[in-house]
């Protein structure tokens with residue numbers, strides 16, 4: 001569609017009911033790929049957009065009006081037009097967890113936005129490759145949302161990724177470098193232990209070996225531990241493990257030492273009493 005065509009269409013739409021009352025959503029919507037494609041509020045919400053002028057009233061929201069979809073039904077709204085992507089997404093851990101009631105698991109609008117959805121090629125899109133690490137980190141690096149003790153997921157995924165060659169090269173303007181979704185997929189994101197997952201140990205050779213990445217080079221696969229493999233390596237000794245052992249030793253030592261002190265304290269009181 002030409003720019004002129006888009007402007008003509010926008011004039012028509014702005015005169016109709018929904019556009020009269022919901023300026024906040026309209027402002028966002030006017031920037032979106034959907035607006036450019038002549039989609040209207042009613043495609044997602046139902047209602048009657050064909051009322052204009054003095055007749056505009058809340059009754060515009062009566063004909064087939066479905067309101068704002070509940071979080072669990074957002075996929076239904078999008079699948080009207082994106083059924084293929086939705087089908088793929090519904091195989092993912094995000095959908096499976098959401099369906100189970102983990103309300104913070106990612107749905108379409110968490111990654112793409114609601115009214116201001118942009119094509120992922122647009123640098124301002126949250127799903128643009130350059131923005132993907134920050135997008136995923138919004139949940140995966142958030143201790144409160146991800147409380148490891150509850151979901152059992154590590155919250156250092158962005159931190160460990162930041163230490164990687166992939167990220168450093170991406171920051172210095174490198175193109176075609178692996179970001180979260182290159183290894184975890186955009187929509188079919190799965191658990192490491194799922195044989196259908198791109199990060200399932202047996203599938204790593206093909207995930208890392210994608211054309212343009214590391215075809216035929218299995219040496220790049222660091223024992224299947226991409227994030228862990230990025231912990232500091234010193235003279236081929238795993239410093240992270242060393243630090244862990246050091247802390248365990250410290251805690252044990254402190255425990256014995258404190259118990260010892262308490263023991264001495266008790267015996268000393270006992271001694272005083274005996275002398276009296």
Ligand code: HEC
Pocket residue numbers: 017018019020021022041042045046047048049056057058059060061066067068069
């Ligand atoms: C005369 C003004 C008016 C018109 C016209 C109007 N709305 Fe509304 N709309 C409101 C008000 C008031 C509310 C309730 C307060 C709120 O949620 O902002 C509302 C609420 C909504 C909600 C949220 C409902 C929910 O489930 O939480 C949606 C979605 C919505 N409108 C969409 C539309 C669409 C689509 C149209 C066009 C077909 C439209 N509105 C036309 C005034 C209007």
Ligand code: HEC
Pocket residue numbers: 018019022025026029034039040041042043044045068069070071074077109114115
């Ligand atoms: C591509 C689908 C889509 C289109 C087009 C769309 N909306 Fe929405 N809208 C949604 C979804 C999904 C939600 C629920 C957001 C949530 O719960 O996070 C929503 C929520 C709303 C709400 C509730 C308040 C809010 O912002 O969450 C209003 C009001 C609303 N939309 C009005 C509109 C109006 C007016 C238009 C047209 C200018 C429009 N929408 C176009 C998908 C759409």
Ligand code: HEC
Pocket residue numbers: 033034037039043044074077078079080081082108109112114117118119120121
């Ligand atoms: C009424 C049909 C319709 C609905 C409903 C709809 N979309 Fe779209 N969407 C489109 C069309 C048409 C395009 C433009 C397709 C293209 O450029 O190839 C588009 C484009 C997109 C894009 C940009 C794709 C790209 O090229 O990067 C995203 C992301 C997107 N939609 C997400 C959503 C989400 C999320 C929802 C639900 C909240 C939704 N859409 C609901 C029709 C729809």
Ligand code: HEC
Pocket residue numbers: 093094097102104105106107110111132135136137138139140151152153180181184186189190191192
């Ligand atoms: C809105 C929050 C949110 C966003 C955004 C999000 N995720 Fe998730 N993700 C979750 C939740 C919640 C789970 C499910 C945790 C569980 O119970 O196993 C999950 C699970 C996962 C898992 C499986 C982990 C496991 O041990 O089960 C991977 C891999 C994953 N997400 C990758 C990503 C990637 C890559 C992105 C960015 C493209 C992303 N996520 C964006 C919330 C989010």
Ligand code: HEC
Pocket residue numbers: 075078079082085086089094106107108109110111112120121127128129132181186187
């Ligand atoms: C965890 C984040 C995440 C979730 C959840 C998600 N997407 Fe995406 N989506 C992406 C990313 C990242 C891209 C592609 C970026 C790229 O490769 O340029 C993408 C691409 C797209 C595209 C462009 C065309 C294509 O086939 O890749 C559409 C359309 C789309 N998503 C719609 C949806 C819909 C509809 C849902 C919900 C059913 C959804 N997305 C859920 C992250 C997500």
Ligand code: HEC
Pocket residue numbers: 132133136137140153154157158161166178179180181182183184190191192193199204224225226227228229
């Ligand atoms: C180069 C490929 C690659 C990149 C880039 C990457 N990951 Fe991973 N990710 C993996 C592999 C392989 C695993 C499983 C083994 C491990 O933990 O190292 C994994 C594990 C995970 C897990 C735990 C999954 C589970 O089932 O336990 C989450 C969550 C995750 N990554 C999120 C992210 C996020 C968020 C980003 C971006 C900030 C990212 N990953 C970037 C390859 C990658």
